[in-house]
Amino acid sequence: MIRSIVLILSLAIVFAQTPPETVIRINVNLVQLDATVTDSQGRPVSDLKAEDFQILQDNKPQVITNFSYINLRPASSDSARTRVAATKGSKVGTPPPPPAKLSMDKVVRTIALVVDDLGLSFESTVYVRNALKKFVDQEMQPGDLVAILRTGAGIGALQSFTADKRQLYAAIDRVKYNAIGRVGVSSFEPLGSIGGGDGGAMAERASIMTAGTMAAINYVVGGLREVPGRKSVVLFSENLKLFNADGMDQRVMDEVRRLTDAANRASVVIYSIDPRGLQTYSLTAADDTRGMTARQIARVPMQRAAEVFNSQDGMVLLASQTGGLFLHDNNDISGQLHKVMQDAAGYYLIGYHPDASTFNAKTGQPKYHSIKVKLKRAGLTVRSRNGFIGNSDAAVMHVAGTPQEQIRHALTSPFNSGTIPVRLTSLFSYSPKMGSYLNTLLYIDAKGLKFEDEPDDWHKAVLDLVAVTFGDNGQAVDSTGQTYTLRMKGDAYQRALRDGFLYTMHHVVKKPGAYQMRVALRDDGSAQLGSASQFVEIPDVHNGHLTLSSLVIKEDDTSLTAKPQEDPAAEGAEGHSTENPEGSPAVRIFRRGKGLVYVCQVLNAETGPDKQANLELHTRLSMTTSWCTKASPCRWIPSRSRIRSTWWRLGRCGWDRDWSWVTTCCR
Template sequence: MPTALPRPSGEGHEEPMNWKPILSLSAFLVVPCLAGAQAIPPAPAPSPSPAAATPTFPSQIELVTVDLVVTDKKGAPIPDLTAADFALSEDGDPQAIASFEAVQLPAAPSATPRPRPVISTNTAPEVHTGRTFMIVFDDIHLAPPQAHRAKGAVAEFLKSGVREGDRVSLVSTSGSAWWSARMEAGREELMTLLKRLDGRYIPDMSPDRMSDYEAMRIHVYHDPQVEDRVSRRFEQYGASTRQGTTDSSNSSSSGSGLGTGGDPMVEGKASEVYFQAVTRNRITLQILERVLTSLAATKGRKSLILVSEGFIYDPNLDDFKRAVQASRRSNVAIYFLDTRGLTGMPDYFTAQFGPPIDTQDIGAAFTENLEASEGSESLAADTGGFTVKNTNDLGKGIQRIADESRVYYLIGYNSTHTQRDGRFRKIEVKMPGRKGLQLRYRKGYFAPLEGGKSPLDRRAAGPGDPDIQAALDAPYDEGDVPMRMTAYVFDETILGKASVLVATDVDLSSFSFQEKENRFLDTLEFLLVVAHRETGEYFRYDQKVEMKLQAATRERLVKSWFPVVRDFELAPGGYQAKIVVRDKNSGRIGTVVHEFEVPDVSQFRVSTPVLSDTLQPTPEGQKSAPRPSLLARRTFASGTMLYAEFDVYGAAKDKASGMPKVTAGYVIRRLDGEVQTIANPSRIQPTSLGKLSRLVGARLVGAEPGEYEFVLTVRDEISGKTLELKEPFTLTAAVAGN
């Protein structure tokens, strides 16, 4: 398997990691910190919320942006409006519109999605021509039947509701999924991930069941009417007290709020149910806040779709306030898709589960059914979105969200209120002279606070840096630190898994090195996460690389870029790798995402070809076959020698000799079909152990700059199977003197 260049001695050292060491291609002094890696199964609780990113709301002359949707009475979006159609005010004071953009996307999806790149880079930032959707699948608030119906609605949205250029992320509150993809190329990945999600909430159908709303009213507010109602139900449905007898003492004081001072069984049950609800609600709200915070720097129309049965509104949880604040700061509308469908009486109040409910409690039961989702509905109302409820056609409901986001307006203004007091500023948009139209937008924002942050800005301390975590969560790449990333899949390591190298090159030219004693000092901090699409399992590395470079080494690294290579043992399936890199001295952050597939290692296959224009140096005093340097780039100069190395696995073996018989040939050609080099198929000679490996090289003399591909054809002469791989690369102008 190709490896990285060995590190020359004399300028640095690296301590071994717990799992796999970082593979460095250049000389530098490295002091790893915070190292660790493990395969982590889906967890029931998410990581704590990261700190809020720098907000994009007014501070003296900063621009406030308002994302606005205008619909008619039937909910159809209104296009072709201008800035003159709107009047805007903040805290009642008129504001002059400084910028205006009308966006109208095509009604039908594109049929030509972009192909997945072999090399992913953030040097050419993704153009935000589409919308950004964050679908939060609240599986800890979804029972399996409702989850199944919700998955159908989300699948329909992915098929017909998105357009080329849209960015869609699918996040589960249980922690089993966080996957972002550009449409329409990423549709199948999201559909595959959606299939494995399911509801994790199992409703209590026991005789002493109690709703979250009832539990809150009893435990927090000591509501005697609710407690009496629950006591009557417990008696009617045959629930026993803690002493094992039927307790009807409170029923005699029905509705009075007086009597024995409370039913111990009811109050104990209320405490249990309430704290379980608080745990679930806090997890969901923290995930919502984390998702919303990650969108702070994203431009264009941003929507969060909460797919859930809903949850109660608990004013004792600051998490509600923080979620709303994060939404307003990030200018994101929350839409709540109520998966309960048509609702009336809760199922466990019907004769299916016991005697009919007492007639005096019917009204309260209906009210409780509404209160059960008040928390999620209030989030939608407070952030400029809406709730889809009381319908069994969830697909049509989620399509409303897509249609509404197809036509929208971005209005910017410079606030006349420049005080940095942390107060909430109310925004109001009107359309003078236009009646019968509905306007949806965020209701305001929190001004920055002079000298610090408001209490709601505080986040619970997490295992990692909050700024790096926020960059990891963001759906788009950040380009302040240029990078490129690729993946190489090689041989089988353990049963059913393949050896995979994830290689990243980091541009150090913008790093703020500090010179001290003829050395250039800086720290490269990075977080790498590789997630498995089919299972949700992921690997996470968090490390700091302290660099003390000589001038010549720094200059060389600036030209060649700094390599970070990690090896993994991965099961077959789809993977998404994302790395976050920060220059500690300047605070600049860069991110890049790369998607790749690991094939079934038991099948006839070829390793990812290593294309390179350089060979690894042979260590002094050793004799070994030349190996190409593993690169995270596919750009070479015309006239250079192009090397390609690959291995073949899973070939059938001859019964007589026990050895495989495999031939391979290749063609180097321009994408327009013009052939540069042809190598006819020839047999690959196996080693004594039957290993099949080949290194080829071709000098690209006279090749014009442009886009090319290395087309490799491999044939198993025994089984008759043939494989063809196309590896794209770019030729630039010849280097002088090469």
């Protein structure tokens, strides 16, 4: 039986950052908060004890019952060394090596870089994009889980979190000036400019968009709630006003209160960076002062300074309420990001037992409780959260219970999660009939499934399988969901338990770009899940440029010759495959003494003036996360002039007795 599964994709993740005891809790038995302590030079201090702190809730001293220091500094935290290595060792145009698989227990830092493109000028957007590239190149460390999100692009959720730099580069490329935002081409509107519309309508529009920015950040924070440990949200914005001509903007303030309370419950620290840097408030060449008096012109710098000051109110409040920093008046945005990472290197986790009245809403509305953290040691500065609303965590948490919610959780996790071992291989291919498509191979370990025994030695398992393609903004582009019923007996059943089995799916991709293929499955018999994801780039085949498909690696056999052939990864139609997964493109586990071949589809090879294919092949092999072998270039001239949709065997490799790669031939 095959039935569709309808999913409403939302922001939810299931992954771990630190051991479970570091979860921030707010409930009737325990209130935990995180605090950062720095010295006079702004350097973190990590040697304090519980007796060095004093906690006040609503100005009443509390007895500290839980205390620890959580170190989030990566093992290779010497960023200066990383920057030097990146500068000297890298070459322009050289792609990064494949990332190592990041498991849940290996995550050290979780960082969301939120670009408020609704509140950035054209000039600032360029600076932010450059700083993001530098961060990924030089600041990102092993164990970092990072997402780059835009408030004006429909924040797609925490499936955007990744340790794959290729995916982050694709997200950075989409960071562009948003013409419908609340900031113009420059931070200040030139004097005498035409347009602007009705002042009241423009103020209302700016208020709505500012509230929308707050709601978008809250969306990210809400998804991070289930992640243990402390998380960092770095906000790039230059316009978050809390006041308008009539006073406080109540719409925006309501969103700020919701956001700060959600951040405090989720242990999210918000760092806000104003990318405008040092500003000059004097007149510029774009200003038209015709018709203005000398007094009016003299007041322009003061008015602009006040405008900048007012535009920073929201950034100051978000940082102060969540224990973060507001960084401004500095042209080095990359340096500001480095300062954020230093500040987030560790924190104190402090807990106390609250009074019974803390969560007793006498008026029917939860009460806000202020928190102050003080230090008894002089010369140090402590930052923490300013308070919380008197709702216990149980009142605001939602646990996924239905099968659809469980699958949604698995789909939005940045890890290959669940108890059913699965492995995903998604390969870009092209055919004149289908166009660009993803040939998706899913390996499932059958030992993780619950088979129901039936008469005549038959065994049955029912799987709900969902595949979703996400764009580089985290939004779902395409999805398919089906239920598969597996019925096996005898040798086929035993072979499936021993070797596992494969599923093949084809997904047509209409537009070139960067995508994530995510697959989740649920075993109806055991209610257990498994999920996997892969980053895939789809090139533009129709622009006429030389393009390669994904590389298919397979155990060498007589079925693969040097002649053109069909897609070697497409083993028949979509669905369950009886092929032995070992040595297949999906699993890629090769026995010692067996060779393997790498096969690729060459597209638009006729690029020369004579429209003949005349190619030079370069081969590199990697082990873990670094390049280890590089083959000498070789000339490759196919016998056919048009090989638009033909697969070619490019070379063969084998294992020597020391288990190192050896290139034996290149074709």
